[in-house]
Amino acid sequence: MKEGPDIAQIGALIGDPARANMLAALTGGRALTATELAGVGGITVQTASTHLAKLEAGGLLTQRKQGRHRYFTLADEAVARLIESMMGFAAGRGHLRHQPGPKEPALRKARICYDHLAGDYGVRMLDSLIASGSIDAVGDGLALTEKGESDLQCIGIDVSDLRSSRRPLCRSCLDWSERRAHLAGSLGKALLSSFLDKGWARRTAESRSILFSPEGDRQFLKLFPVDA
């Protein structure tokens, strides 16, 4: 008994509904203040403050002081992956939210997952990249091909820049709504950034969902076709 690392601590940290909501909100990638997080957690700022202190002590969060605000973010990508993988697991077990809500469809279509695109559009993009031979899917792993590198160059993404970082270029991330993989890693981030830069899509204020403009939608679907 008592073998291995202590999973009960982080389980308990994630196990509180208010904290889980905060973490889920932070999986959106942007830094949030204590007051904002109190909002998503449905609690007062005092309570939120103690929760945030616990999460920080547990190594899940980091905070950055900026003036009289304190911005909280997930400690690193590993935390984001843990949260998303738990969401995927929970979705598979039917542990869904009680109220689907009106925002749900938008969230399923396209949302941000830490720093890359998820949802129907995220899955579609990866499928298309694989079908066109830009990405090789071997087993459960992903690798960029030479064709993919030159194709990406054409749409303004310099892969050699990305390679210089320590972060893996391609990573598959299980999508909780689609139950299939989408593209994470530095390439996933770069692609989403380029969509936002081009004005094809924009992030929403309070939600993880990503809204495509009519023109951006057209361009995206053209760039990442799916053969019938």
Added chain:
Amino acid sequence: MKEGPDIAQIGALIGDPARANMLAALTGGRALTATELAGVGGITVQTASTHLAKLEAGGLLTQRKQGRHRYFTLADEAVARLIESMMGFAAGRGHLRHQPGPKEPALRKARICYDHLAGDYGVRMLDSLIASGSIDAVGDGLALTEKGESDLQCIGIDVSDLRSSRRPLCRSCLDWSERRAHLAGSLGKALLSSFLDKGWARRTAESRSILFSPEGDRQFLKLFPVDA
């Protein structure tokens, strides 16, 4: 707020120390009775019973009645992966157990992870298989090569048998003690089974650790060399 699946429920399930210990013990792959699980959880049978009922209701466990015993196992491999990934995360954050204990070294050397080999030996085996060209590592995924298939045939593992199952052949699983990948999937299971069948190693009664015989140790190290 309140977006996505509910991770707080499973977080809370794993968040209790007694339940976490039970789950960790069941990651050893074998079915355990309620009384045995009460032992690893350090609680009475009554308390264990309520815990087990909760875990079953949450979809993490299944039970099988056999005479007057009730054998509990993890619901499926996804649960095992979740637990191991949380262990890996916890180990990375330094959420280690307070008492390392005397069994720790054996556990780090070789242990069972659901149904395949983990620990130093598990990582070594995968490294060797990759170095010899039996397995291709692309990105974070794994794929068996033709050479690998014939090599495995030589040591008595029929890959075509394994392919018939729905379960993926090769899967990489992050090792919490080594912080590197070892081989999971049906091939990982088949390899460990063959070691046990050959009498190279045996499982221990109360622990997840796997004990190699002197002869088995020699054979294993010869079969999976690491080039300096």
Added chain:
DNA sequence: GCGATGCTTCGGTTACGATCAAAGTATGAA
């Protein structure tokens, strides 16, 4: 300096859940 805002700390209440003893149910052995 002043007040306003953002956040944390303190104190006290409350509620939930983990715990076990004791009683109840099911299976097996004699």
Added chain:
DNA sequence: TTCATACTTTGATCGTAACCGAAGCATCGC
């Protein structure tokens, strides 16, 4: 049948942690 084992259910206790009000700091704008 009777007793023993394996487990669950019930009931009651207890501790902890979530929660908020109020007070205490820190920072900004004026």
